[in-house]
Amino acid sequence: MGVTIIGVGNMGGAMAANLLAQGWAVQVCDMDSAKAADLEKKGALALAVPAQAAINSVAFIVCVVDTAQTDEVLFGAQGLARMLQSGHTVMLCPTISPQDVESFAARLAALGVHTVDAPMSGGPVRARDGTMSLMVACAAAVYAQQAALLQALSDKLFHISETPGDGARTKLVNNLLAGINLVGAAEVLAMAVRLGLDPGRTLDVIEQSSGQSWIGSDRMHRALAGDYAPRAHVTLLEKDTRLAVEAARAAGFEGPLGARASQVFAEAHKAGLAGLDDAAIFRYLASR
Structure with a gap:
């Protein structure tokens, strides 16, 4: 066929x-x-x-x-x-x-x-x-x-x-959560570094504990290896989370996390990381 x-x-x-x-x-x-x-x-x-x-x-x-x-x-x-x-x-x-x-x-x-x-x-x-x-x-x-x-x-x-249209709505819901999870994973590993912890060992703990997420594990392993070759550019989740927040607002819903996660992707773009893999959110947050 x-x-x-x-x-x-x-x-x-x-x-x-x-x-x-x-x-x-x-x-x-x-x-x-x-x-x-x-x-x-x-x-x-x-x-x-x-x-x-x-x-x-x-x-x-x-x-x-x-x-x-x-x-x-x-x-x-x-x-x-x-x-x-x-x-x-x-x-x-x-x-x-x-x-x-x-x-x-x-x-x-x-x-x-x-x-x-x-x-x-x-x-x-x-x-x-x-x-x-x-x-x-x-x-x-x-x-x-x-x-x-x-x-x-x-x-x-x-x-x-x-x-x-309902497929698109479902995808935006999923990708907003993916964006929130990725920003969260990058934030806590950047925090771990600042606290003097080994980020690799910390990620090992997270992966076997309540903080685990698929996208967090996938992207943070790349980040800790310094591997920012683009599989999914920063601009993709920047676009997807923006569209998700816009769809939520059009439906009369405002959550506490989605808009802030979307803003982080936009900030990373402005910081010159747009062409890198979205694992670069870790680099952006660790440099703050």
């Missing part, structure tokens, strides 16, 4: 590699042609522009960064809309606002095209081995139609609702 993936960075590239390993025919497209060329070596077919996608793809997966890129991929001069036909399915994987997902879904529905709102979580390693989480919102019939692809992408599928 064939599938097209537009945007093959860390997550999209890992998804493509996973599908190729399972025998899927995969077409890929990225503004960085080198990323698509790397996947060609694994058996993918590289496209110059999204509009070149094969009309018989099972689904067209959009895995770019933000709303502007999604709009360009779908409705730009060389976007997918030029070749999409009634009955096709577009899967939206970026973390964007629920309102933007709803808008894209409405514009695609006007073409007779189905939308699968499917933000993901877990990082490139889990995307590559098919164990990332997929938060799916789409009509039940579309979910059933795309079951083989969804199951190939993830063994942690959550059919949130039949309403595109």
Whole structure:
């Protein structure tokens, strides 16, 4: 079966590699042609522009960064809309606002095209081995139609609702907690250093105690090793936590932690850490 993936960075590239390993025919497209060329070596077919996608793809997966890129991929001069036909399915994987997902879904529905709102979580390693989480919102019939692809992408599928936009809402809730947990882990290890404790030994204790979190362990091991090569840039959780806080406020909810965690990511960006892995939050807090 064939599938097209537009945007093959860390997550999209890992998804493509996973599908190729399972025998899927995969077409890929990225503004960085080198990323698509790397996947060609694994058996993918590289496209110059999204509009070149094969009309018989099972689904067209959009895995770019933000709303502007999604709009360009779908409705730009060389976007997918030029070749999409009634009955096709577009899967939206970026973390964007629920309102933007709803808008894209409405514009695609006007073409007779189905939308699968499917933000993901877990990082490139889990995307590559098919164990990332997929938060799916789409009509039940579309979910059933795309079951083989969804199951190939993830063994942690959550059919949130039949309403595109609800996947995005769930992802923002999750990522706000991820941001809070990451800032918290970085804060306490920076505190441990200031108290004269061994941060590695302190992290060992936390990982076996009530303070443990997956993202805290994952990122703080990198931070303590001085490894800030970007898997997930600071700007990603900066964007996601900002969108989450905006969604909460639009719904009339104001929590005590989310806005402050979001502010820390914005501060780290301004401090010149935007291009580093988000483990660099530790570097930022330790330097204060």
